[in-house]
Amino acid sequence: MDLTGGPFWFLMGVVFVVVASGFHVFARDRGWVVTWWKALLAVVWYAILSTSFFAWGTLIGENEASAGLKLFLIGLFISIVFGVALIRLMARPAR
Amino acid sequence: MNQPKSDRIFALGALILIAVVWIVSAARTQGDLMPVVRATIPKADHITKQDGDLYAAWAEPDEADLLARIAIGSADGYGGPLRMAVAVDPAGVVIGVVIADDKETPAWMGRVLDSGLLKSLIGKSYGDSLILGDDVDGVTGATYTARAMAQATAAGGRDAAAAFGHPVEEPGPPTIVFGPPEIVLILLFAIGFVGHQSRFPYTKQLRWLSMITGLIVIGFLYNSPVTIAYITKLVLGYWPAWQTNLYWYFLIGGILFVFTVDNKNPYCQWCCPFGAAQDCMGAIGGAKTRTPVRFQRLLIWLQRILTLAAILLGVWFRNPGVASYELFGTLFEVLGSSVQFAALGLVLIAALFIKRPWCNYLCPIRPVTDLIRLIRQMVKERWQQATQRTPAA
Numbered sequence: 001m002d003l004t005g006g007p008f009w010f011l012m013g014v015v016f017v018v019v020a021s022g023f024h025v026f027a028r029d030r031g032w033v034v035t036w037w038k039a040l041l042a043v044v045w046y047a048i049l050s051t052s053f054f055a056w057g058t059l060i061g062e063n064e065a066s067a068g069l070k071l072f073l074i075g076l077f078i079s080i081v082f083g084v085a086l087i088r089l090m091a092r093p094a095r
Numbered sequence: 096m097n098q099p100k101s102d103r104i105f106a107l108g109a110l111i112l113i114a115v116v117w118i119v120s121a122a123r124t125q126g127d128l129m130p131v132v133r134a135t136i137p138k139a140d141h142i143t144k145q146d147g148d149l150y151a152a153w154a155e156p157d158e159a160d161l162l163a164r165i166a167i168g169s170a171d172g173y174g175g176p177l178r179m180a181v182a183v184d185p186a187g188v189v190i191g192v193v194i195a196d197d198k199e200t201p202a203w204m205g206r207v208l209d210s211g212l213l214k215s216l217i218g219k220s221y222g223d224s225l226i227l228g229d230d231v232d233g234v235t236g237a238t239y240t241a242r243a244m245a246q247a248t249a250a251g252g253r254d255a256a257a258a259f260g261h262p263v264e265e266p267g268p269p270t271i272v273f274g275p276p277e278i279v280l281i282l283l284f285a286i287g288f289v290g291h292q293s294r295f296p297y298t299k300q301l302r303w304l305s306m307i308t309g310l311i312v313i314g315f316l317y318n319s320p321v322t323i324a325y326i327t328k329l330v331l332g333y334w335p336a337w338q339t340n341l342y343w344y345f346l347i348g349g350i351l352f353v354f355t356v357d358n359k360n361p362y363c364q365w366c367c368p369f370g371a372a373q374d375c376m377g378a379i380g381g382a383k384t385r386t387p388v389r390f391q392r393l394l395i396w397l398q399r400i401l402t403l404a405a406i407l408l409g410v411w412f413r414n415p416g417v418a419s420y421e422l423f424g425t426l427f428e429v430l431g432s433s434v435q436f437a438a439l440g441l442v443l444i445a446a447l448f449i450k451r452p453w454c455n456y457l458c459p460i461r462p463v464t465d466l467i468r469l470i471r472q473m474v475k476e477r478w479q480q481a482t483q484r485t486p487a488a
Contacts, residue, residue, distance in 0.1 A: 077444070081444075
């Protein structure tokens with residue numbers, strides 16, 4: 001069975017649903033009001049983080065592990081900065 | 096503000112220590128240049144030393160066939176004098192160049208060497224001006240080092256050609272370099288001066304304007320922030336030609352001038368690009384000053400000792416580049432080792448939560464500005480004591 005094809009993306013879909021549900025509960029517990037654009041930004045953040053991992057894995061497969069690690073670290077850095085900004089934005093009371 | 100007595104004792108002790116290390120390191124004899132000279136022309140049978148920094152390379156043991164003359168040319172690099180051994184054949188063509196001595200930061204030097212600049216100098220005539228961007232390709236991000244190499248080669252080439260009897264024209268004084276970085280720097284100091292006025296209502300906005308401009312221009316465009324290497328260079332007495340280094344004289348002179356007149360730091364909080372980068376991160380993460388009160392003095396002292404150690408190392412090895420441990424080039428030129436990139440990542444992530452972690456705990460410029468402030472106050476006190484003792488006329 002080719003794990004890099006359909007099953008992989010099926011698994012990614014499952015993970016996304018779990019993460020999104022978790023985020024929903026997390027936001028409700030904290031009393032955040034998640035508007036549609038805040039949710040969109042959260043999806044963008046998740047996409048950046050996931051892509052960093054995907055790029056790393058892809059480049060390892062291409063025998064470019066070092067370049068993959070660098071790209072992953074850059075993506076991780078952007079995700080951390082963006083994530084911190086996003087949390088502060090989420091915690092802001094809605095007008 | 097009165098500084099504690101310990102600060103004054105430390106400052107005095109540090110200055111004495113730097114002076115002692117300076118004298119001891121200056122007394123060390125210079126290394127033998129012969130291996131470097133030999134490397135310029137490996138096919139030579141043997142090399143003889145002639146006058147001063149001039150050598151002759153012979154093809155045979157009987158010294159009947161003169162292959163080349165080799166001269167040591169010198170020019171101002173980023174970290175201090177850079178010397179090149181230049182071999183010139185009887186026709187006045189450069190046939191070999193080797194770096195004899197340099198004070199450059201290793202990362203910049205590596206960039207220049209990787210660019211193939213040395214190879215491109217081979218085959219040039221002694222009469223060529225060897226100006227970057229003209230008859231020699233420049234090296235992005237290492238302009239000072241590349242320019243010094245080209246100029247030192249031109250100087251060595253002229254000396255060697257003159258020894259062959261070629262007519263050599265001595266170059267005139269260097270052209271004054273005054274352009275966008277100098278203009279922006281003067282404007283930033285002017286903005287800082289206006290912003291420091293207590294009655295000015297838009298200090299915060301003006302400070303951000305100044306910081307962002309500094310980040311873009313001093314940081315990303317020109318990568319020319321104040322570094323400990325530059326301060327060590329001045330301590331060592333490597334004062335570069337003012338015509339080509341107006342920017343640095345404006346920067347150091349401007350800081351000293353504003354401190355003397357106003358007792359305000361016009362650089363760190365107003366136009367330091369690395370400080371601006373941390374401020375931007377802090378604005379994203381809502382950074383706060385988080386120094387525990389009981390560790391405050393300890394952290395200040397650690398920063399001072401780190402700075403003193405860096406300066407002493409630079410002075411001892413008479414190489415300002417050795418002293419440099421800042422991460423400026425790593426951020427603004429994306430150039431550095433894995434450790435430097437890891438440290439940069441840590442500093443920037445920490446800056447999301449802690450206000451200016453680099454400036455507050457690691458930057459060597461803060462202890463230097465503290466020292467300037469301390470000396471200013473001591474001079475002022477002496478001056479006041481002297482005028483009080485003098486009876487009014």
